[in-house]
Amino acid sequence: MIIFIVxxxxxxxxxxxILSGKGDHLIAGYNTAxxxxxxxxxIKRLRIVVAGVCFLAPIVIALPxxxxxxxxxxxxxxxAFCVFLMxxxxxxxxxxxxxRK
Numbered sequence: 510m511i512i513f514i515v516x517x518x519x520x521x522x523x524x525x526x527i528l529s530g531k532g533d534h535l536i537a538g539y540n541t542a543x544x545x546x547x548x549x550x551x552i553k554r555l556r557i558v559v560a561g562v563c564f565l566a567p568i569v570i571a572l573p574x575x576x577x578x579x580x581x582x583x584x585x586x587x588x589a590f591c592v593f594l595m596x597x598x599x600x601x602x603x604x605x606x607x608x609r610k
Contacts, residue, residue, distance in 0.1 A: 513574065517567040524563035527556050548609070555607040562599045566592065 526532035533552060534540045536559050542550070569591045577584040 510574070513567075513571065517571070520563045520567045524560040527563065528560045530556065551607050551609050555603060558599055558602045558607060562595065565595060569595065 523532065523535065527535060533556075536555060539547065539550065539552070539555065569588060573581070573584045573588050
């Protein structure tokens with residue numbers, strides 16, 4: 510439980526750093542892109558998507574810990590599905606909504 514709380518705090522701090530504009534080098538793919546590739550990305554939108562995942566992932570993962578029963582496999586399966594779905598949505602948003610037209 511303590512490890513989960515530490516990871517959650519770290520994720521929230523990372524989200525704040527990214528939203529403030531100080532953590533662009535922490536965004537995978539963006540930090541290794543060339544200047545030409547960076548010009549094709551709307552960084553403000555990308556920050557919102559990445560920070561959203563940093564905020565939501567610990568909350569979704571915590572649901573079975575706080576509301577579930579011991580050994581409730583269906584709740585853990587649902588949580589895994591939610592994290593998978595959140596990842597897919599974030600990838601789609603990062604590759605469509607965050608691109609400059």
